[in-house]
Amino acid sequence: MPHTAHIPSHRKPRRRSASAMALRAGVAGGVLSTIAVAGAAGPANADPVTETIEMPTINPEGLSQTIAHSAQTQQQAVFDQQLDTLEETAAKKAAKDAKAAKAEAVREAEAAKAAEKKREREAAERASRTADRTSLTAPAGNNSGGGSSSNSQTPSGSVGTVIAFLKAQVGDAYVMGATGPNSWDCSSLVQAAFRQVNIDLPRVSQAQSTVGREVGTSNLQVGDILYWGAKGNAYHTGVYIGGGQYLDAANPAKGVVIQDLSGYPATGAVRVL
Structure with a gap:
C-alpha cells in the first residue's frame, strides 16, 4: 500500500459559477412549465390513441425488377x-x-x-x-399401161414404182423447199417419185405443168401429173393414183396425204409415162 494512501486529498471541491447554476435552473423551470401547460390543455377524459397506421415500405430494387419482368413478358x-x-x-x-x-x-x-x-x-x-x-423391185422402164381411172390398185412396171414410192411417203411433213427424205414440198415429191424410174422432171410446179403430153382431167390414168393453176404458171402439183384419188404434199397442216380429186379438182394433167 503506498505510503500516501492514507493522506486525504488536498484538492478543493470545484464550485459552479452562479451563471451556470442560474442557466440550469431556467432550463428545468421551462421544461416543467411546458409539461404543466400541455396537461392543462388536453381533455380530462380523452381516450388514449390505440390505432397505429403503418405506411407501406417501397423497395426500389424490387419495383425495378417487377417493371423489367413485365416488359420482358410483353416482349416475349x-x-x-x-x-x-x-x-x-x-x-x-x-x-x-x-x-x-x-x-x-x-x-x-x-x-x-x-x-x-x-x-x-x-x-x-x-x-x-x-x-x-x-419391196420396189419392179424394173424401171417406159410403160404407159399404168391402169385406168377406175382402178385404185397399185400398177406394175414404171408406174407401179412411182406410185409405190409416193405411198411410202404418206405421213411425211410438208416443208416449203424441202426435198426429203422425211419432208417435202409438192413439186419436190413429184420430182423424187419419177426419178425412181429415171425420169428427170423440173424442180418447180410451173415447169412440171409443161412437160410430157397434155391429157386434161377427163381421161386420167394412174401416174398422170396433176397441176392446179394455169399451164406454165401452176402453183401446185400432185400425182393421180386411181380411184378418183391423188397423192400430194398438200400443206404444212396435212403433210403428204391421199385425197379425193372431187374435193379439190385439178386444173389440168400431163402424162410422162
Missing part, C-alpha cells in the same frame, strides 16, 4: 406472335410451292409420254416406208 408475347405469323406464312408458301411442283411434274410426265408416243409412231411409219421401198 410479341415475339411469339411474330414467330407464329412467320411459321404460318412459311407453311402456306411451302404448300403452294409443293402444289406448283406437282403440277409441273405431271405436265412434264404427260409431255414425255406424248413425245414417246410420237417417237414410236414415227419409228413405225419409217419402218413401214423402209419396207415399202425395199
